[in-house]
Amino acid sequence: MTVQELSKEVCAFVESYVRVFDTFDSARIAAFYHVPCVTVRADGCVHYRSNEEELRSFFQKVVDTYRQQAWRRFRFRDLEVAAIGARSALASLDWEMLRGDAIAVSADATECLH
Numbered sequence: 001m002t003v004q005e006l007s008k009e010v011c012a013f014v015e016s017y018v019r020v021f022d023t024f025d026s027a028r029i030a031a032f033y034h035v036p037c038v039t040v041r042a043d044g045c046v047h048y049r050s051n052e053e054e055l056r057s058f059f060q061k062v063v064d065t066y067r068q069q070a071w072r073r074f075r076f077r078d079l080e081v082a083a084i085g086a087r088s089a090l091a092s093l094d095w096e097m098l099r100g101d102a103i104a105v106s107a108d109a110t111e112c113l114h
Contacts, residue, residue, distance in 0.1 A: 007081040010091050014076055021074045024067065026059035042095075071097040075104075 001009075020028045030052065033039075037049045049055040079093040096104045 001083075001086075003081070003083055006083055006089055007079075010081045010089055011079055014079060014091070014093065018074050018076060024063040026063050027056055029059045029063070030055045066097065070099045072100045073098045 017029075017032055020032065033049075033055055035049055035051050035055055037047075037055055039047045039049075041047075047058060049058055075096050075098065076093045077096065079091065082090045084090055098104045
């Protein structure tokens with residue numbers, strides 16, 4: 001697979017993730033992850049989830065918090081993809097959250113959830 005093909009595939013995956021995140025459906029969001037799962041946020045918060053129930057519960061807290069903070073939609077920008085061997089890739093992107101008034105903030109400005 002060429003880097004261009006890989007980039008298109010990763011972009012399609014991230015676009016589908018954004019569409020699901022926009023639903024605020026924690027179970028659908030959690031389905032994008034496999035357990036055990038480690039997530040690291042831009043603010044340095046590290047979360048480990050050992051089973052699917054913990055993962056769904058974590059994302060329910062995430063969407064509840066985002067609703068309370070008036071976030072309504074999500075988007076990404078500056079996607080960069082690098083191949084790692086023949087079957088893996090590293091993707092980097094900026095994740096933005098938008099309020100109902102269309103004001104955006106990057107993910108690293110949000111609080112850490114536990």
